[in-house]
Amino acid sequence: xxxxxxxxxxxxxxxxxxxxxxxxxxxxxxxxxxxxxxxxxxxxxxxxxxxxxxxxxxxxxxxxxxxxxxxxxxxxxxxxxxxxxxxxxxxxxxxxxxxxxxxxxxxxxxxxxxxxxxxxxxxxxxxxxxxxxxxxxxxxxxxxxxxxxxxxxxxxxxxxxxxxxxxxxxxxxxxxxxxxxxxxxxxxxxxxxxxxxxxxxxxxxxxxxxxxxxxxxxxxxxxxxxxxxxxxxxxxxxxxxxxxxxxxxxxxxxxxxxxxxxxxxxxxxxxxxxxxxxxxxxxxxxxxxxxxxxxxxxxxxxxxxxxxxxxxxxxxxxxxxxxxxxxxxxxxxxxxxxxxxxxxxxxxxxxxxxxxxxxxxxxxxxxxxxxxxxxxxxxxxxxxxxxxxxxxxxxxxxxxxxxxxxxxxxxxxxxxxxxxxxxxxxxxxxxxxxxxxxxxxxxxxxxxxxxxxxxxxxxxxxxxxxxxxxxxxxxxxxxxxxxxxxxxxxxxxxxxxxxxxxxxxxxxxxxxxxxxxxxxxxxxx
Amino acid sequence: xxxxxxxxxxxxxxxxxxxxxxxxxxxxxxxxxxxxxxxxxxxxxxxxxxxxxxxxxxxxxxxxxxxxxxxxxxxxxxxxxxxxxxxxxxxxxxxxxxxxxxxxxxxxxxxxxxxxxxxxxxxxxxxxxxxxxxxxxxxxxxxxxxxxxxxxxxxxxxxxxxxxxxxxxxxxxxxxxxxxxxxxxxxxxxxxxxxxxxxxxxxxxxxxxxxxxxxxxxxxxxxxxxxxxxxxxxxxxxxxxxxxxxxxxxxxxxxxxxxxxxxxxxxxxxxxxxxxxxxxxxxxxxxxxxxxxxxxxxxxxxxxxxxxxxxxxxxxxxxxxxxxxxxxxxxxxxxxxxxxxxxxxxxxxxxx
Numbered sequence: 101x102x103x104x105x106x107x108x109x110x111x112x113x114x115x116x117x118x119x120x121x122x123x124x125x126x127x128x129x130x131x132x133x134x135x136x137x138x139x140x141x142x143x144x145x146x147x148x149x150x151x152x153x154x155x156x157x158x159x160x161x162x163x164x165x166x167x168x169x170x171x172x173x174x175x176x177x178x179x180x181x182x183x184x185x186x187x188x189x190x191x192x193x194x195x196x197x198x199x200x201x202x203x204x205x206x207x208x209x210x211x212x213x214x215x216x217x218x219x220x221x222x223x224x225x226x227x228x229x230x231x232x233x234x235x236x237x238x239x240x241x242x243x244x245x246x247x248x249x250x251x252x253x254x255x256x257x258x259x260x261x262x263x264x265x266x267x268x269x270x271x272x273x274x275x276x277x278x279x280x281x282x283x284x285x286x287x288x289x290x291x292x293x294x295x296x297x298x299x300x301x302x303x304x305x306x307x308x309x310x311x312x313x314x315x316x317x318x319x320x321x322x323x324x325x326x327x328x329x330x331x332x333x334x335x336x337x338x339x340x341x342x343x344x345x346x347x348x349x350x351x352x353x354x355x356x357x358x359x360x361x362x363x364x365x366x367x368x369x370x371x372x373x374x375x376x377x378x379x380x381x382x383x384x385x386x387x388x389x390x391x392x393x394x395x396x397x398x399x400x401x402x403x404x405x406x407x408x409x410x411x412x413x414x415x416x417x418x419x420x421x422x423x424x425x426x427x428x429x430x431x432x433x434x435x436x437x438x439x440x441x442x443x444x445x446x447x448x449x450x451x452x453x454x455x456x457x458x459x460x461x462x463x464x465x466x467x468x469x470x471x472x473x474x475x476x477x478x479x480x481x482x483x484x485x486x487x488x489x490x491x492x493x494x495x496x497x498x499x500x501x502x503x504x505x506x507x508x509x510x511x512x513x514x515x516x517x518x519x520x521x522x523x524x525x526x527x528x529x530x531x532x533x534x535x536x537x538x539x540x541x542x543x544x545x546x547x548x549x550x551x552x553x554x555x556x557x558x559x560x561x562x563x564x565x566x567x568x569x570x571x572x573x574x575x576x577x578x579x580x581x582x583x584x585x586x587x588x589x590x591x592x593x594x595x596x597x598x599x600x601x602x603x604x605x606x607x608x609x610x611x612x613x614x615x616x617x618x619x620x621x622x623x624x625x
Numbered sequence: 626x627x628x629x630x631x632x633x634x635x636x637x638x639x640x641x642x643x644x645x646x647x648x649x650x651x652x653x654x655x656x657x658x659x660x661x662x663x664x665x666x667x668x669x670x671x672x673x674x675x676x677x678x679x680x681x682x683x684x685x686x687x688x689x690x691x692x693x694x695x696x697x698x699x700x701x702x703x704x705x706x707x708x709x710x711x712x713x714x715x716x717x718x719x720x721x722x723x724x725x726x727x728x729x730x731x732x733x734x735x736x737x738x739x740x741x742x743x744x745x746x747x748x749x750x751x752x753x754x755x756x757x758x759x760x761x762x763x764x765x766x767x768x769x770x771x772x773x774x775x776x777x778x779x780x781x782x783x784x785x786x787x788x789x790x791x792x793x794x795x796x797x798x799x800x801x802x803x804x805x806x807x808x809x810x811x812x813x814x815x816x817x818x819x820x821x822x823x824x825x826x827x828x829x830x831x832x833x834x835x836x837x838x839x840x841x842x843x844x845x846x847x848x849x850x851x852x853x854x855x856x857x858x859x860x861x862x863x864x865x866x867x868x869x870x871x872x873x874x875x876x877x878x879x880x881x882x883x884x885x886x887x888x889x890x891x892x893x894x895x896x897x898x899x900x901x902x903x904x905x906x907x908x909x910x911x912x913x914x915x916x917x918x919x920x921x922x923x924x925x926x927x928x929x930x931x932x933x934x935x936x937x938x939x940x941x942x943x944x945x946x947x948x949x950x951x952x953x954x955x956x957x958x959x960x961x962x963x964x965x966x967x968x969x970x971x972x973x974x975x976x977x
Binding site for chain 2: 425426427446447448449450451456458460463464465466467468469470474478479481482483485488494495496497
């Protein structure tokens, strides 16, 4: 019987450019229940929510297959306005509030209460007078429902981040006819006490009969607050379970469990770690990178190993390399072969023989309008004065050497291009990544940090990039740190894997440890 | 063949095609109207070279990421100050006088440019607006200085009252036309032919070569990268703000050198409000040459200056002939020059 469900999304499939991102997924939510939607990054959670909201991105890319029923009736949601009409609301991860407006105005925006006035008789409804008192009263009611004790007439600008989230919620529950509210990782940006309060409010809202879809990476929150849950993995529905019938370990396994496929053909391992000298040591390392905060990491990476750093998005794994490279403000100590880095000095890591391939390929990794050869040579030229003619204090570009080196790298890494002068902006993702890698290799580093090495590149390029990292490690003894959201990748490549959760290292795990161990470490904190 | 044509078209771009066609149209109209085409072309050539260095000053500014430097008048007033000091010192050798003027101007402009660069680093994102107003403000400030600076030379100050500088200062007794007349020659009859100011053109091209070398140097490449992608540049351990300051300082210093090259060709130093709109002319020229507010090359400068100044030099006499006995020359000059500026600025995003 489907009528018992408020929301019933049946057999939803969706493809983007021939890539199947959702395969026959079913999502069912009862009235008044908190339903957790869990899955790794890229499991298809956001796509499913985009379908539910009728977002244009779905309908401009060919729509979707399957059916959506609300209260047992077929619902054809093809625009966000329709979704609102059906009583679906959403609390966004990024706050959609207008800083210069008061709390009341933000809550009531688009749904203002108004009276006809002289002007509106002449010029139409747009010029009706606002009933500020009634609006303030409504706002007051909404705020007290969620137990937020602030004046409705203060401006949103300057309020603490946590409050903004609550105002978003107040806005949603002020909508009459709200039946279903989606929380997209609401606790990711909140402090612990704020998160707890938010979750309690969620319970209160659910107690009023409003169904809640709760997207989160924190499994402990699921265990404590959700009634039921749906697990997605790689666009497929894994299971729908009542939370009381499961455990954290089981959820973790369901979420990431999959056979470890060999992404690389490892060569014979002739390395020995008898000495175990430390290449890179982090002590009480904090990085202030928005969205990827690192809150006190202690880590020792040995010379000659391939070390993996994994974890869910937003937990701080990306912050670690960016902090080491000095791209975001950081505190604590970083030692490279026993020598302390000056974290306040930009480029200090580079001069200490650390090279970095950024996860933000198009933003940080490449000069899109410049040639392949300049992109490859740039860092070595600036940091190590290579590819330059020296005329006393004047250093001019040595185009010949730069060209030769670029040709070597294009051959070595099999960069598919029309030649070394092609602009990198016109290369494919995989080839751009190879250019980034080539630039890092040109630095001839002792320690190479690669962040998300295979994000957005095709499987062939993926294999080549990973294999090359292994080769570099085995043949030249380069210490390699791989930061990646793809656990499979880390497990097929690394000697040890650190899992980051809540800005801290929650565990350091051997690559062949059971899935549950990884799941637990990711969900900790 | 068709493909080659299309490639050539893509390289030149529609705006330049339109401007080139307009320029040629004016040139073809000139002869039937009884104008001396050779001297018009000579005029174009002279204006091209005399504005060249000022327009070249846009390159380091745009490449370093501060965008078109509307505040080039900052450099211009330094150049003017350098020139007036050089005259006041009474240096008799023409070359020494011009060299002193350029050197003094460039030094003052560099200092001022560094300070101005510091300011621009604090207003990232609105450099164009800020630089426009800085450009206006420095003119107003210098208006006070021109009136009060204790210059004594009779060529500089008002003959009556003996206080304050003149509006226009003749360079005929110092370094006026010094570059223009070096190795200069006339094609056709003297007086009506095409005069080629060889020295001035060589000076401009020499400045271009220096700029080209700088852009290939370690610092120049880092500066270009800073303008193109600050995040990328930081990741290579380069201080982006420092690069922006270097770009601003070089641009301002070139402004100082450029105005002296300009003034010697014109024969006069123009003080007070004369440089007020020069920034716009320079920006418009480089944009017409195909630069964007983010990327500019030396080729953009050479082509853009030629087209912009060429149209001013040729279109004005032609239009004046078409509307005889009118009192409109000055109005038309304004319409044409501002029209081109407007057109160029509407193309700030590039045209591909």
